[in-house]
Amino acid sequence: MTVSSPQTITDDLRRxxxxxxxxxxxxxxxxxxxxxxxxxxxxxxxxxxxxxKRRQAEPAGVAAVAELPARPAAKALPExxxxxxxxxxxxxxxxxxxxxAMHQPRVxxxxxxxxxxxxxxLVALARPRLARSETVDNSTGGSEVNAAxxxxxxxxxxxxxxxxxxxxQRIAALLNWPLDHGEGxxxxxxxxxxxxxxxxxxxxxxxxxxxxxxxxxxQRVATLVMYLNTPQGGGATTFPxxxxxxAPVKGSAVFFSYDRPDASTLTLHGGAPVLSxxxxxxxxxxxxxxxx
Ligand code: PD2
Ligand code: ZN
Numbered sequence: 001m002t003v004s005s006p007q008t009i010t011d012d013l014r015r016x017x018x019x020x021x022x023x024x025x026x027x028x029x030x031x032x033x034x035x036x037x038x039x040x041x042x043x044x045x046x047x048x049x050x051x052x053k054r055r056q057a058e059p060a061g062v063a064a065v066a067e068l069p070a071r072p073a074a075k076a077l078p079e080x081x082x083x084x085x086x087x088x089x090x091x092x093x094x095x096x097x098x099x100x101a102m103h104q105p106r107v108x109x110x111x112x113x114x115x116x117x118x119x120x121x122l123v124a125l126a127r128p129r130l131a132r133s134e135t136v137d138n139s140t141g142g143s144e145v146n147a148a149x150x151x152x153x154x155x156x157x158x159x160x161x162x163x164x165x166x167x168x169q170r171i172a173a174l175l176n177w178p179l180d181h182g183e184g185x186x187x188x189x190x191x192x193x194x195x196x197x198x199x200x201x202x203x204x205x206x207x208x209x210x211x212x213x214x215x216x217x218x219q220r221v222a223t224l225v226m227y228l229n230t231p232q233g234g235g236a237t238t239f240p241x242x243x244x245x246x247a248p249v250k251g252s253a254v255f256f257s258y259d260r261p262d263a264s265t266l267t268l269h270g271g272a273p274v275l276s277x278x279x280x281x282x283x284x285x286x287x288x289x290x291x292x
Contacts, residue, residue, distance in 0.1 A: 077106070082098065177222070225237055232277030
């Protein structure tokens with residue numbers, strides 16, 4: 001399959017999609033294959049939908065459609081105000097810079113979101129409370145130690161100190177998303193060799209444990225990873241679907257959003273192993289509703 005420019009849904013493309021479905025491919029896998037070949041995720045989804053719609057009229061197509069999982073609906077998302085393509089931004093009186101923006105997936109890198117002093121103070125507050133990081137246990141909705149995540153970490157309560165409240169207000173203003181839709185800040189510490197293997201930050205609706213987690217504010221819809229120091233080597237935040245690596249630089253942050261809990265958002269990401277020095281980050285996850 002080759003991608004023509006501009007990206008239009010042709011009969012050839014619909015025929016190719018129909019062939020993949022007939023061969024037993026899952027709809028999500030077809031979209032992922034198209035994205036890997038250079039199709040924009042939105043066009044890929046529209047092409048899939050157009051193919052399915054046509055097939056609904058055919059008896060064979062009706063059976064194929066019935067087996068496909070329903071695609072979760074898109075949502076409103078946190079997003080900074082970037083009208084006029086500004087390089088300098090301001091949030092709650094704090095000046096920062098826009099460093100990089102990508103549309104699909106939505107990834108934005110900000111420089112100077114935190115001052116050096118704010119980074120140092122967050123590390124000092126978190127250090128005595130660190131414990132080996134856990135990941136969500138999908139079967140229960142609880143958490144467990146996992147080899148895929150070799151950092152140590154801790155959670156602050158939302159608004160726990162004046163410093164944390166100020167940073168959370170800044171994030172809410174920058175991303176145009178209510179403060180009470182945010183989880184408490186999480187701080188992670190990585191030593192050499194430590195990493196966070198590739199994952200999605202949304203909760204998989206198919207997993208039995210997700211129902212419990214989703215009761216506290218619904219789905220995660222965006223992530224902001226703030227770098228609290230500059231490791232000597234390694235530790236980039238990677239987005240393998242699009243070959244993007246964000247270098248961890250003290251005070252800067254990478255933001256990404258996802259409008260549905262689905263791999264077609266292309267927001268698979270990981271924390272590459274730290275090669276030398278250490279790495280500290282603070283993560284703010286944003287929910288679709290009030291996080292309690
Ligand atoms: O520390 C990171 O770079 C990183 C990578 C992937 C953090 C997270 N995910 C996260 O906190 O979700
Ligand atoms: Zn993550």
